[in-house]
Amino acid sequence: MLITGGASGIGRAMAEAFNDAGARVHVADLPASRGGQPEGCGFSGVDVSDPAGVDELFATVLAPADAGGLGGLDVLCANVGIAGPTGPIEDLDAEGWDQTMAVNVRSAFLCCRRAVPAMRAAGGGSILLTSSTAGITGFPMRSPYAASKYAVIGLGDTLAMEVGEFGIRVNVLCPGSVDGDRMVRVIDAEAAATGESAADLRAAYEKQVSMRTFVEGRDIAAMAVFLASPAARFVNGQTISVDGGLETLRTTWRT
Numbered sequence: 001m002l003i004t005g006g007a008s009g010i011g012r013a014m015a016e017a018f019n020d021a022g023a024r025v026h027v028a029d030l031p032a033s034r035g036g037q038p039e040g041c042g043f044s045g046v047d048v049s050d051p052a053g054v055d056e057l058f059a060t061v062l063a064p065a066d067a068g069g070l071g072g073l074d075v076l077c078a079n080v081g082i083a084g085p086t087g088p089i090e091d092l093d094a095e096g097w098d099q100t101m102a103v104n105v106r107s108a109f110l111c112c113r114r115a116v117p118a119m120r121a122a123g124g125g126s127i128l129l130t131s132s133t134a135g136i137t138g139f140p141m142r143s144p145y146a147a148s149k150y151a152v153i154g155l156g157d158t159l160a161m162e163v164g165e166f167g168i169r170v171n172v173l174c175p176g177s178v179d180g181d182r183m184v185r186v187i188d189a190e191a192a193a194t195g196e197s198a199a200d201l202r203a204a205y206e207k208q209v210s211m212r213t214f215v216e217g218r219d220i221a222a223m224a225v226f227l228a229s230p231a232a233r234f235v236n237g238q239t240i241s242v243d244g245g246l247e248t249l250r251t252t253w254r255t
């Protein structure tokens with residue numbers, strides 16, 4: 001199986017959980033990623049928004065085991081994503097928009113178009129795309145991110161229809177706010193853009209969730225392992241949130 005963005009955060013938790021479940025895991029992440037290679041996993045240092053990089057990645061992954069590959073692909077977690085720029089839309093530039101779309105949407109497209117033929121040849125597989133609660137509710141001050149995450153759901157829904165008959169299931173995961181570095185960076189950027197304190201913003205995020213808490217990477221990873229397993233053999237074309245019950249990202253905005 002292949003996980004993109006697997007050196008840190010949710011992707012790393014997925015790599016560890018699939019590893020624990022006995023899968024052979026290959027991780028793709030930026031060559032200079034913060035997290036480095038998770039234990040027991042193959043690793044490619046690659047920018048997965050780059051078509052040539054993704055072609056090279058799949059050549060490596062699909063190579064026979066004695067050449068260091070997996071010899072095929074049964075599971076793809078197209079998980080990579082960046083937060084993108086924070087601010088009112090009139091302050092955002094086209095470069096930030098394009099970069100967010102390239103990393104969050106084009107990377108998933110590039111990986112899926114290489115994974116599908118390999119899975120078809122094997123008689124089936126499971127593709128998991130990582131969107132976000134922001135891809136369901138929108139996210140004020142993060143318009144490129146929210147738009148990219150709606151696009152990921154559109155890609156997943158469409159692909160599920162296109163490849164279901166070949167035994168390939170496609171589902172989309174929507175994490176809520178996950179405890180860790182990424183949310184610290186997101187909240188700090190929002191604090192800088194709004195002048196609110198990071199502590200108040202975190203408290204506001206928690207208040208939006210029925211269970212009044214952030215989730216953890218391992219909670220998303222556990223859902224990913226289930227969705228990729230035979231126990232989920234007829235779960236297809238679904239968008240599944242793991243978020244503690246997000247009530248809204250909207251009504252506490254500017255109240």
Ligand code: NAD
Pocket residue numbers: 004005006007008009010011028029030033034035046047048049079080081082083103130131132133174175176177178179181182183
């Ligand atoms: P993270 O920043 O901790 O990890 C992302 C990983 O992706 C990093 O290791 C980074 O090096 C890698 N990466 C970034 N750009 C890349 C590229 N072009 N090519 C290859 N690798 C690249 O983020 P995370 O919190 O683990 O987020 C993972 C996914 O979950 C993302 O799609 C994110 O949008 C989504 N998500 C996260 C949260 C959250 O609260 N953290 C909430 C909802 C959705």
